[in-house]
Amino acid sequence: MSNSGRKKPRLVADKRYSAPKKKPARKTGKPARRKPAARKAPVRRGLLSLPMRLIGWGLRLVWRIGWRVGAVMALIVAVAVAYTYATLPSVDDLLDGRSRGSVTLLDRNGDVFAWRGDQFGGVVTTETVSPALKNAVVATEDKRFYYHPGVDPIGIASAIRINLREGRGPLQGHGGSTITQQTAKLLCLGVAYDKTQWESEADYVADCRRTSLARKAKEAVFALAMEAKYSKDEILSVYLNRAYLGGGAYGAEAAAQRYFGKGAGKLNVAEGAMLAGLLTAPSTLAPTANLERSQNRASVVVRLMKEQGYISSTDAATALANPAVLSDAAEKQAGGYFADWVMSSGPEFFTRDTTEDVIIKTTLDQRMQKATEDALKYIFENKVREGSKAQAAIVVMSADGAVRAMVGGRKTRVRGAFNRATQAKRQTGSAFKPFVYATALELGYTPNSTVVDEPFCLNVPGSSRWCPENYTRKHYGRVTLTEALRNSLNIPAVKVSESVGRELVRKVAGDFGIESDLAAGPALALGTSESTLIEMTGAYAGILNGGSSVTPYGLMELRLLGDDEPLMGTGGGIGERVIQEKAARELTWMMYQVVNGGTGSRAKLPDREAAGKTGTTQAARDAWFLGFTADYVAGVWMGYDDNTPLTGVTGSGLPAEIWHETMMRVHEGIEPRPLPMLRPEPAPAPRREQPRNAPRQQRNQGNPIENILRGILGMGN
Structure with a gap:
């Protein structure tokens, strides 16, 4: 066949890719206008471009390393919490943590007039204590107690901010500890007292109260483990039983009996606020040491309870108008010399070094004791020259x-x-x-x-x-x-x-x-x-x-x-x-x-x-x-x-x-x-x-x- 009459093909290779299809021109009767090619924006390379790229690169590096380190740390913490969890005993074994027993002294009529040793009135729970006491403790010590997992980052940050603002170190002063962390500290992070390891019990207690970054880390792990094993109310119950509240009283029941002559389940708002207020500095704020100072601290607790909605304005006003006062026995503090003499003359294993709770009935007559004290005071006020340092004793x-x-x-x-x-x-x-x-x-x-x-x-x-x-x-x-x-x-x-x-x-x-x-x-x-x-x-x-x-x-x-x-x-x-x-x-x-x-x-x-x-x-x-x-x-x-x-x-x-x-x-x-x-x-x-x-x-x-x-x-x- 002949190709005559046809146009000869071009001596070049066909295009590998077909040309993009053109949109059909609008039927307007005018030829389609071709759009001009878009221009690329010019790259601006100013002075800040390099530092910004370096910062971005650094952040990406930190993130890549950080999440891996964080994952490892989280794993370590999880293992530590799991191990601590396995070592925690039953909650019933944690309620009474005294190393010594208590001695309650009764007068000849059977009425309490003095206490010695580590007083423990008995186990209480969040269900048996007065709601006023329970709420006062939470309002004062840890208002987010029921919402955090044992460690409160918000509380820690707030405490560090306050410490730095007041010119102290970040861990000095306010610690931001939760009630769970405080309970962990009371338990000495699970380390029991061993006479062979410590020179004295005081050294053991001082070590338990020591504050450092490493100690805080252990405390946090222990707190997380406690939160995993015990309920919130169980943790709070341990705290209420172990906390020292001054006057030799360990636990809410002992303190209620010591100061108010009643059980912890019968405390009113003013009394509950006073006990909660002692947790900050029990020896200094104890009402037997300074009743007015203790009442002032209790009024702060009452206002916190009102602000957090635990009590009404009426209840708060009533508590502030009628602050807690000491019981007759606590007010008299009768027979201090006599009680010391009985304790020193009794068998040592039942008095000074007792591990049991002991009741001692004595010969003391509180009416005569007061009469004797009043007589001595009267003579020295009326018949001895002012400023005399002379002493006297009466039996x-x-x-x-x-x-x-x-x-x-x-x-x-x-x-x-x-x-x-x-x-x-x-x-x-x-x-x-x-x-x-x-x-x-x-x-x-x-x-x-x-x-x-x-x-x-x-x-x-x-x-x-x-x-x-x-x-x-x-x-x-x-x-x-x-x-x-x-x-x-x-x-x-x-x-x-x-x-x-x-x-x-x-x-x-x-x-x-x-x-x-x-x-x-x-x-x-x-x-x-x-x-x-x-x-x-x-x-x-x-x-x-x-x-x-x-x-x-x-x-x-x-x-x-x-x-x-x-x-x-x-x-x-x-x-x-x-x-x-x-x-x-x-x-x-x-x-x-x-x-x-x-x-x-x-x-x-x-x-x-x-x-x-x-x-x-x-x-x-x-x-x-x-x-x-x-x-x-x-x-x-x-x-x-x-x-x-x-x-x-x-x-x-x-x-x-x-x-x-x-x-x-x-x-x-x-x-x-x-x-x-x-x-x-x-x-x-x-x-x-x-x-x-x-x-x-x-x-x-x-x-x-x-x-x-x-x-x-x-x-x-």
Whole structure:
């Protein structure tokens, strides 16, 4: 075939791609207009382009590394939380975290007057505590408690901002801790106390409270694990049971009983707010330390509760107008010295180091305790010069040694203070003389037996010649034993002591309960030995009860909380007989004369008989008055802790007045009873062939050496 007549093809390759189809032109009768080609925008390469690209590249790098690191960290945290979760015990095992038990002290009537140890009133839950307390704690400590997983980033950021604004480090001051984190800290992050690992419990607690970044991280992990294992209410229950609320009270129940005398389920808004307010600084804000400061803090808590909708404006106004006040027992803080004495005298494993909750019933009479404190305060306010640093101590007890009241110093609301009634050993002075005459009466002398008061000296082996003098520096010739005691004459007391024998005097005083070392020389009769006020008061109680020894005691019964049967009973009381009852009744009559017209006349009571004895030591460093009525014995000591001499004070002065004021208040409402004393028969003839008191006296009569000594000393029956 021929191609003639056709156009020859082009000698080039066909286009690989077909040309784009053109849109059909609009039928307007005009040829289609071709659009001009679009121009590319020029690239602007200014000065900021390179830094911006570098920043973008850096952000992308950070993101690429960050999410990988974050994922690894999240995995590590998850593993740590899972491990901690597996180690957490049952919530019931976390409610009581005390290492020591509590000791609750009851008075003779069974009413609480003091607490010692770590007080724990019992387990409470969020369902059993007062809603006011529960809401106050949440409003104060962690308002987002029910919404966060155990750690509150908002709270932490806010705390850091406040710390930095106030010029502190980010972790100093406000911590932003949630209630869960605080509970974790109370649990010491699960680390139990081990005596072998810590020098003391205080070191262990300090380490648990330590704040650092590493510690905070562990705390956060522990909190997350707790949130995973326990419910919110269970965590809050642990917190309410373990938190320290001052005054030795651990947990809400103990604090409610300690401060308000009621259970944690019965607290009103004001009381719940006060307890919640203590969580910040329990020792400083405790109402027993400063009630006004505690009430001010509670008012802040009340306003927080109102702002967060837990209480109405009316409830808030009522709580602010009627702030919480202490219970009677907490307000009185009765028997601080007495409670310390009972705790120190009781068995250590049930008092100071107890791991159990112990109830101790004591001999304390709170009415008498207040009377004693008021009496001391009255005398120092009205009869002691202002600014005086002199101290005083008082002990009131029954004839069997049951201590009813005790004051160990002028500051009466104390705990753990130096107790001058039981710890201070001081020279007794003439207050010791009744034991000299008790020995003589036991040997057959009578209150009417005579002794010559005249210049008198003794050669003391190993020392110089010793010549005692009377306080008045006068001599009164032949006097009866009653007159010698009534006027507190020194020379007759020494003569009687030498006549009956110093060792026998030492034995009688020791048997009456004066356990301190007694002087071996002739000055023994003048009270140069040291003793405590409670020993001396107990010895005088032996005279009142008819001549039997007495062991002063405060503990009547000790039992564990929840048990009905006591583990131990009375720790003291009347012991063996020291002198015959007749001798004791005669000595009581002689001591009655001391109060009725002798050196102790300022102690005389207007409505009842009283007997006693004054005592003043050398340079008036100590002044005493001890005595008794038919119902109670009381001892008073006055002096300076550093042995500074008293100015113008003797036992017949201020101590006798303190004793008088105390016994007037103690005996209010008690019917007067006569003293159990034996008035002596009329004075016998100067010489009597056969003295009374059978065999012992016959032996004395038959001892020629003693007869010679009596003649030399001027003694007579």
